[in-house]
Amino acid sequence: MKPRDRDRPGPGPRTESRTTTGNGSGRRGFSMSGSSAGSSPTNRKPRGAPDLERSGRAGPVSGNAAGGPSEIHRVAPYGANQRVDAYLSRYLTQHSRSEWQRLIETGIVTLNGALSRPSARLSEGDRIEIRPVATFSMLTPDPSIILEVVYEDSSIVIINKPAGLVVHPAPGHQTGTLVHALLARFPELQDPTGSQRPGIIHRLDKDTSGLMVVGKTVEAITVVQEAMQKSEVVKRYRLLLLGNIEEDQAVIDVPIGRDPANRQRMAAHANGRTAKTEFTVLDRLDGYTYVEATLSSGRTHQLRVHFAYIHHPVAGDRTYGSGRGPAGLNRQFVHSCELILVSPATKEHLRLTSVLPDDLDIVLQNLRNEERPAETDLAPQLYSAPSEEYAPTLSQSSDVN
Template sequence: MKNEIKVVIEAEKGRVDKVLVHRLKDYSRSQIQAWLKEDVVTINGEIIKANRKVAAGDEIVITIPEPITLDLMPENIPLEIVYEDDDLAVINKPQGMVVHPSAGHPNGTLVNALLYHLENLSTINDVIRPGIVHRIDKDTSGLLMVAKNDKAHESLAKQLKDKTSLRKYVALVHGNISHERGTVNAPIGRSKDNRKMQAVMAEGKPAVTHFSVLERFEQFTLVELQLETGRTHQIRVHMQYIGFPLAGDPVYGPRKTLPGNGQYLHARLLGFKHPTSDKEMIFEVEIPEMFRKTLENLRK
């Protein structure tokens, strides 16, 4: 039997998140926000967002998800540690590796590998994301910064929020981009048609991606992209939005046209100020072998 909470609106007005915080005294604001993000809150049978306004007679139902037990176990998974000191580590994540455990990926993740290879990890994020300051998609390869203590985590997270860190990607996209550079400034939110996808929408969160052309092929373009913001699937959504979806992208791209397992997207360069020394740190890694071979074949 499902565990449900039902709330019938009588005279309350305003946003559903604020109404629920007022009505459900036994639950925290953060728990209610989490339910809304997990799409388990409905009004009159319809899944809604936190900013949905309520009306008299509305029936709100929260279907509380079954608790997921995840045992975080250190796993001896090979890991390319580009840099490490007492405060942080920089990892070159391979394509195909999930960053942290979830219901669909309980083990074999970057976090499981970090627990094996590193002695300390920050504890600011929830229990399944120790050390994780930012993420890249499962099938995106490249550089990630990992915090080894909470002080370092706060510093690195603040740099991301303040847009002072540097993140540059390389991607292979469908089509031939005629201009040398451009900027996509388009807000991103969860798609109304497919809840597993993101989309450009007026009510989304601000998202800015800069790009420049590195090399052109007959049907593809190699681009460098720099993130100003870090929305979920940002590069993939923005490039699809302007008509140049990523090659190999199973979600936002056309039918598979090149070999490989996922989008041709690589986090090549990462820069930030060291949380203790304040020294400027910049790291760069080459594109993976499959990516490199595909470019060689396109040049032929």
């Protein structure tokens, strides 16, 4: 009898099934219900694919799992030395290879009871477990949204976000977001677990324009987020503030937390999370100060909260200021102008810049055409944390000059 070629599909690995209960220690938490990632009544196995056998044994899974079958695959001899993602996409075709990669990276698929990488090589008898995946509706890509990509490699994408574009789906903004545009341009970002924020590493407010980095893989997202936590990623912004700041340079080192009086707002708070903003005055105008700010942390609304705390709220900000601004300003004057980071894939040191968009540039030039106050040359100032448990930010009705 002619021996079977090792690369030719054989009778398939032995496959077990077990009911999932409880929570485990996966890399991410998901609300899981419905059908298993490894089986679907609408998908037929390809010729030569592994046969599925079920034993009904129970055990814990990673993530927040609801009851449901978990498939256990035993790797046959012909699967030896194959990448785990290639093996799964070849024999279990209900997911593409990129989708299997995300399921592996998020801990839905494990190898020999442990988290793995898509590139891991298999050995005969290895145990692949596929946990249940929630039956979320997938996001629909929207190619009509214009997306300006300023840099791309195999790990990250850096875009220049326009003002008025919400980053990801949220109540009141279920469609027409940056994520929908990203999925149209980069379909591999679609997350088979139904994530509403695929690729998102950090956010910009709806009315903030400028540079923003997106991760193509779970590994890249983790690497960049860890670099941000270590202050190894430089993020610079241009802002127009109400009033005239006397110092040429200053540091605002004030914790930020949820506003106890309004949970939809943030506030300077002694018990909040550490937040530090450094800024340099670029220009002093009639009733306004134009600054460049650098973040060494990334708290929600950090710049807007910090500048409101020192009584110089962002021009046009209706949440932490009065909303007052120069003629022609129709949004908050905040622009992400520079990103400096290391690419997780190429290890190249990247420095990306974005010029001020036309709507903000026109406002600034109109102010500069007016008479300016005399320049000052003062030493840098340090703004300390609030001494009380809670230091309220400016109310919406306040008007600071």
